[in-house]
Amino acid sequence: MGTHYKGSADEKRALNAFICLSRSAETLSRVAEAHLAKAGMGMRQFAVLEALYHLGPLQQSEIAQKMLCTPGHITGLLDKLERAGLLRRRAKPGDRRVKAVELTERGRALVRKLLPGHVRAITSAASALSAAELSTLRLLCRKLGLALSLARAK
Numbered sequence: 001m002g003t004h005y006k007g008s009a010d011e012k013r014a015l016n017a018f019i020c021l022s023r024s025a026e027t028l029s030r031v032a033e034a035h036l037a038k039a040g041m042g043m044r045q046f047a048v049l050e051a052l053y054h055l056g057p058l059q060q061s062e063i064a065q066k067m068l069c070t071p072g073h074i075t076g077l078l079d080k081l082e083r084a085g086l087l088r089r090r091a092k093p094g095d096r097r098v099k100a101v102e103l104t105e106r107g108r109a110l111v112r113k114l115l116p117g118h119v120r121a122i123t124s125a126a127s128a129l130s131a132a133e134l135s136t137l138r139l140l141c142r143k144l145g146l147a148l149s150l151a152r153a154k
Helices: 009-037 043-055 060-067 071-083 105-128 131-153
Strands: 087-092 095-103
Touching: 009 043, 009 105, 043 060, 043 071, 043 087, 043 095, 043 105, 060 071, 060 095, 071 087, 095 105
Parallel strands: none
Antiparallel strands: 087 095
16 A cells, blocks of 8 residues: 655655555565574574674674664673673773674574574565566665665765
């Protein structure tokens, strides 16, 4: 169902795109969340672990930036993952104020265990789109995200 807003054509187009994008993202997120919930893991928690798995140790501020979260939200998330033994924080040599966040072996093993099923769930959910359509969707979302980030930075 599209918008019932009685605005200009540009406004209706933007609102309809927003509605479709929001609903699709919410539906896709539910698929991914359902898979992770079976392991007692939330999307944000898994996103942090996956980022550390693929990128290696990161500073807490870098994680917050990648997850589009506030530093305070990330602190709580990291505290919970650290208490579960999935990651650790280490002082950066030469500057103890800066902490590097890294996976423990237990965290690495969990990502290795969950990632294949997570990828399968997302791939299956996205199978309604062709390879070309998925590539176009990625490019359009990236373009929109970058434009919004630049506008916010001004």
